[in-house]
Amino acid sequence: MILFALLLIPFSYLMLGLLIKKSGIKQRLALLFATVNFLWALALVPIVQFREIIVVQMGSWAAPYGISLVADRFSVLMLVVAAFVFFLTTIYATQSVDKARRKNGHFFFSFGILMGVNGSFMAGDLFNLYVWFEVMLMSSFILVSLGGERQQLEGSIKYLILNLISSLFFVAGIGLLYGKLGSLNLADLSQKMASATDNLAVLNPALILIFVGFSIKGALFPFFFWLPASYHTPPPAVTALFAGLLTKVGIYSLVRFYTLFLYYDHGFWNEVVLWMGGLSMVIGVIAASSQYDFRKILSFHIISQVGYVVIALGFFTVAGLTAALFFLVHNMLAKTNAFLVAGWVHRERGTLNLKVLGDMFNKSPVWGILFFISAFSLAGLPPLSGFFGKYLVLKAGIEADQIFITLVALFVGLFTLFSMVKIWMEVFWKRQPEDIAQPAPINLKPANWMLFSSVVMALAIVGMGLWAAPIVDYCQLAAEDLLTPSKYIDYVLGYH
């Protein structure tokens, strides 16, 4: 029940959202349910520290036959951070998203995303994971297109089609894998693969299809095209939510998949993962530096940051996985906050074109500092969370003897700094360009709740930098669990 509640909370909201008509009540309920979800996820942390891996068998059917919900330390970490991001973006959306969208189900479909995200983090069954991906995809598709502006529809078509292709690959891979091994339970599959190590090549078609599916979801090179094509079109609150949650689910699945299955064929997959991660880092950051739209720069940076996590996964040591988890958490927080600031700029000025913007620091130094914190955390300046994230990744890389890729990561850090300084200079620092026609400001109502959620997020980023040690310790325990899949198998299949 403790895990099932995380599905129940968004589900109950969906039910109430259909039954209740008044949008004011729905908004209050959304805040309430987001809070409850966050507190519940937080309560899982001490439980998982004590019990190590929480397993619930749905419908009391034993593990390889029924559907298991599993949460180890990694899942719980992701659940907590996702719930935190969701909580703050919900507060933010109450003032950032316009009234028509809020009335027409903005919160409703956000909770659809939350349900999909929570489900994917807990899925102990490959097909179940696919179903949660679909729940997430459908809700996010509606959120991208909600409002129906021309630009939005263009973005959402690309988003939908490329993500459906990813689902197709994923489900085709599941079918092949099921045909070969006769099971869908992750733990059971892993065990079966362990006993069939001599002819693993038979499984490669299925694994490659699933791997491509995850890479499209996680926006890795060369499958990232849907992300920068669609993320700058919906309202900023929606982009912030997506940036914090969606690609991270793909990366979560990739980490889970790698540590349970792909590592059996380590020689083949390690190269693939390292190359894809490295190229994502480089291409993402270079593409970002050529953009002149606030949100497009940040969208390309998602690709590059995801690359860091993937190379850290590719090192495949305890230090590497610790770094990957820490970096993933840092990225969810910092990236979301950067988008939250973009939302404020968009609200004040009605545009996010860097050439038109300027002089925002004088307008509100607080927001300027908030952007400074998140941007320079992304770029990796101490004492913010990004510094420790990058430090851990580089250290793990050197220890794992992957000098080349570590140097690449260092260079990418420099370019990230360049892009962030560019946004900082263009949006906050430079004088207002006089010769370009300014769009009239649209909305001058107070933005105190927007400010509140961004401040809390920034505090979390700073806090994660200042008190990094306990988080790193937790990530290390999680990484050790990930590197001993036999533990996961024992817990899920009930041998423990």
Add this chain to the structure above:
Amino acid sequence: MNNIILEKIARLFLRVIAVMSVLLLLRGHNSPGGGFIGGIVLATGFIYYGIIFGSDRIQSIIYFNTRIWMGIGLGLVLVAAVIPVFVGQAPLTGLWYIGEWPLVGTMHIGTPLLFDTGIFVGVTGLILSVIITIMEVLKWNT
């Protein structure tokens, strides 16, 4: 549209389909059938009715807004999923009550039936919501 034969057939069709769909729902657990297919079948009956009489008449038969029906469906599913927790079982576990009933004899009643009823109501509500919206856009209410 004023065609008395079509109107009579549509009314009859809706009743036959409604009975059929409930039968499908009830036989679902052990034989082919179930809430999902029952809901689709019921919705086809309504669609046929709507094509002849217009979407307003569907709305007046089903009384509540389709949104409410979807909500009720999800609510039943939720209840069926949570009931086992209160007797100390994992969520979604099927709980059965086997009783003697007048007329039908021994009958098994359980939470899966409740779950399926929720799906039945939800699926019907969803399809009708789509169809009614399309009909309103096409102004199919003459």
